[in-house]
Amino acid sequence: MVLSHRKIVLGVTGGIAAYKSAYLARLLIKAGAEVQVIMTRAGAKFVTPLTFESLTGRSVAVEMFAENTFVGTRHIDFAEWADLIVVAPATADFIAQIANGFCPELLSTVVCASNRPLLLAPAMNDVMWENPAVQTNVETLKNRGVFFANVGIGEMACRSFGPGRMAEPDEIFEHIASIIGKSGPLKDKKVIITAGPCREAIDPVRYISNRSSGKMGFALAIEAEKLGADVTLISGPTALLNPDRVTVVNTETTAEMAQAVQSHFANADYLVMAAAPADFTPTKPFDQKVKKNDSGMALELSPTIDILKSLKDKKTSGQTIIGFALETEYVLDNAKKKLADKNLDFIVVNDALEAGAAFDSDTNRVVIIAKDGRSTELKKADKDVIARNIWEYVLGDGRRTEGTA
Numbered sequence: 047m048v049l050s051h052r053k054i055v056l057g058v059t060g061g062i063a064a065y066k067s068a069y070l071a072r073l074l075i076k077a078g079a080e081v082q083v084i085m086t087r088a089g090a091k092f093v094t095p096l097t098f099e100s101l102t103g104r105s106v107a108v109e110m111f112a113e114n115t116f117v118g119t120r121h122i123d124f125a126e127w128a129d130l131i132v133v134a135p136a137t138a139d140f141i142a143q144i145a146n147g148f149c150p151e152l153l154s155t156v157v158c159a160s161n162r163p164l165l166l167a168p169a170m171n172d173v174m175w176e177n178p179a180v181q182t183n184v185e186t187l188k189n190r191g192v193f194f195a196n197v198g199i200g201e202m203a204c205r206s207f208g209p210g211r212m213a214e215p216d217e218i219f220e221h222i223a224s225i226i227g228k229s230g231p232l233k234d235k236k237v238i239i240t241a242g243p244c245r246e247a248i249d250p251v252r253y254i255s256n257r258s259s260g261k262m263g264f265a266l267a268i269e270a271e272k273l274g275a276d277v278t279l280i281s282g283p284t285a286l287l288n289p290d291r292v293t294v295v296n297t298e299t300t301a302e303m304a305q306a307v308q309s310h311f312a313n314a315d316y317l318v319m320a321a322a323p324a325d326f327t328p329t330k331p332f333d334q335k336v337k338k339n340d341s342g343m344a345l346e347l348s349p350t351i352d353i354l355k356s357l358k359d360k361k362t363s364g365q366t367i368i369g370f371a372l373e374t375e376y377v378l379d380n381a382k383k384k385l386a387d388k389n390l391d392f393i394v395v396n397d398a399l400e401a402g403a404a405f406d407s408d409t410n411r412v413v414i415i416a417k418d419g420r421s422t423e424l425k426k427a428d429k430d431v432i433a434r435n436i437w438e439y440v441l442g443d444g445r446r447t448e449g450t451a
């Protein structure tokens with residue numbers, strides 16, 4: 047679906063066109079997006095929050111300091127959650143608020159705290175729309191990279207005729223779809239991501255593998271695609287659904303994964319090795335199923351190819367390689383050694399023994415170390431949040447706390 051995995055904040059301010067935004071919410075949901083509606087107090091007078099809650103399956107936020115609701119830092123949480131914010135309708139007053147940095151509403155505060163694409167669909171009377179103060183605010187915002195839906199010309203609810211009608215929901219929807227995926231710091235970049243475990247056959251029915259679920263690699267692929275990249279996901283066997291708009295190459299053994307990575311690497315701008323290849327493979331796999339016996343058996347294992355090491359001499363200066371390190375002891379020291387040995391630009395370090403981190407978990411807590419010695423620690427969060435933060439760090443978003451691991 048065209049908007050699957052996309053998280054959209056739909057802001058609704060106080061104009062009669064608010065009734066059309068219910069249909070916009072429906073279009074976004076049908077296209078696979080997750081939609082969080084935030085209304086201004088005036089917006090909630092035109093259409094009730096219940097309408098949007100029923101359409102989106104999420105509670106609607108209105109008040110900055112809502113009673114009987116955990117408020118915390120939710121203005122920041124909403125801002126970071128969204129891949130895109132659309133405000134439809136956007137009144138003259140709301141446009142003035144965000145052009146001038148005023149935050150009298152939860153919605154204007156969220157917009158102010160966000161660095162994600164912002165689309166405004168203005169809706170107001172024609173004289174208001176042509177007022178120089180409004181036009182100056184619109185120009186100011188356009189110059190800052192804010193997207194605007196075209197205003198329609200026609201009859202208004204106030205019976206006057208002219209420009210100022212909100213764009214139709216279908217048009218706003220198309221605008222959202224065209225902004226998403228076509229903007230972003232990874233636009234025109236080729237990204238290869240590996241994910242999941244590898245399986246090494248003992249006999250036709252048994253194999254050696256590990257506990258990797260593939261969730262971290264899949265989350266990194268989904269986030270890279272959202273940032274505009276052309277993503278190839280090379281995945282071992284997992285129980286996960288293939289992400290939309292990502293090319294998936296399925297592999298089973300470490301040798302197969304190595305071959306797939308090597309054949310795609312020359313064209314890649316980024317390689318993220320989030321997979322957990324097997325380090326050993328049975329030296330002589332049995333052709334037939336091994337029958338049980340009372341004396342047990344010893345299995346001889348040989349080392350597999352180290353995929354990252356095999357690329358050391360092929361890497362060019364324009365390519366960035368991000369490895370993972372899964373450790374159970376001397377976590378940071380071992381990771382730094384891998385960063386150097388495997389000629390990586392970044393290494394993302396997991397502690398395998400920590401509950402709710404690393405293998406087979408929906409959450410993770412990692413430290414990222416760059417080859418120049420910078421590092422950052424990402425507190426425990428869902429893997430999609432961790433994935434977004436890893437990309438932000440790799441792409442040089444300086445807001446994250448720096449340190450030296």
Ligand code: CTP
Nearest residue numbers: 319320321323324351352353354369370371372
């Ligand atoms: N890796 C690889 N090829 C392998 C094994 C691992 O490219 N045969 C990659 C992993 O995808 C990861 C990084 O190397 O990005 C480190 O993997 P990890 O399992 O932590 O370390 P190993 O190199 O396998 O060393 P050890 O198991 O001894 O810690």
